[in-house]
Amino acid sequence: MNRGLVFGKFMPLHKGHQALIRFALQHCDELLVVLCHTAQEPIGGGVRLQWLKNWTISYPSVNVIDFPYDDRILPNSSVSDREVARLWSEAFQQQLPAFTHVFTSEPYGDYIAEYLRITHISYDTVRAVVPVSATQIRNNPLACWHYLADEAKPYFTVKVAIVGTESTGKSILTQRLAEYFHTAYVPEMAREIVEETLTVTPRHLQEIAQLHARTILERLPAANRILLADTDLITTQSYSQFLLGQDLDTAEWIGAANRFDLYLFQEPDCPFIQDGTRLDQDRRNRLSDRHRVYYEACGRPVVFINGDWEQRFRDSVNTIYQYFPALRD
Incomplete structure (x- = not known):
């Protein structure tokens, strides 16, 4: 059985995340969607977890997992770095069910796959399908409204x-x-x-x-x-x-x-x-x-x-x- 992994902060959940998850579902039998969060982030982890659960309720092969972490141990970084990828790979290996594929839009997906000896499948690395980032949405949610997932809109x-x-x-x-x-x-x-x-x-x-x-x-x-x-x-x-x-x-x-x-x-x-x-x-x-x-x-x-x-x-x-x-x- 192929079990995939999609992970992120989902801060907030937007259509790019949803497209990535749908893409991953086409390539695996079961999908772990892992919400990574710290206590210091501007949108609480519980809020984001509920967004994911509400949206994925119609996808029975998705397993949403809450993954709180300490950023003094697992670094926050959007830059693809081998050492950071190694630390996260070890944490995933220790704390998550075994998985065979990882799906990302970032180069660090290759590093994670290398460390865990699994398959990385890239998706829309140039963000052509949904040309927005979570940071852009947080900075101006009203202007980026059509990119937000419906589940996240009431928050903003x-x-x-x-x-x-x-x-x-x-x-x-x-x-x-x-x-x-x-x-x-x-x-x-x-x-x-x-x-x-x-x-x-x-x-x-x-x-x-x-x-x-x-x-x-x-x-x-x-x-x-x-x-x-x-x-x-x-x-x-x-x-x-x-x-x-x-x-x-x-x-x-x-x-x-x-x-x-x-x-x-x-x-x-x-x-x-x-x-x-x-x-x-x-x-x-x-x-x-x-x-x-x-x-x-x-x-x-x-x-x-x-x-x-x-x-x-x-x-x-x-x-x-x-x-x-x-x-x-």
């Missing part, structure tokens, strides 16, 4: 939240921005849980936070480089203090789902529309002041948006381009 998706007090046009603006950027969006969840603001309870706020976080995670895979969200967890926490005088503690995963790259804070200098579910205008404005305190302390970029509806839309689009210029391409 820009998340922008449209926030502010009641009756500031957040819901319509979020939808308009999603249409403009041809992407997915997360609607406000409060009205799914409670009909009127003044009837809210701590249980309601927990349910809102959980439903909103789940929806963020569900919509991320459908996003086209950017995900827009109508409000976020900070707003829900601000409501908790404003209406109930108490903090809102949530599970860690909810906070993680609500890590946004940019907040567009809608000022209340717009017509107040009372639809029967909202606070009165005075409380609405005081709630805006409360929200402002929370967002100014959040440690993330916050841009304050005002003016009429069209001005808000234009300023929001321009601000997004200012922070993420690659979205223009």
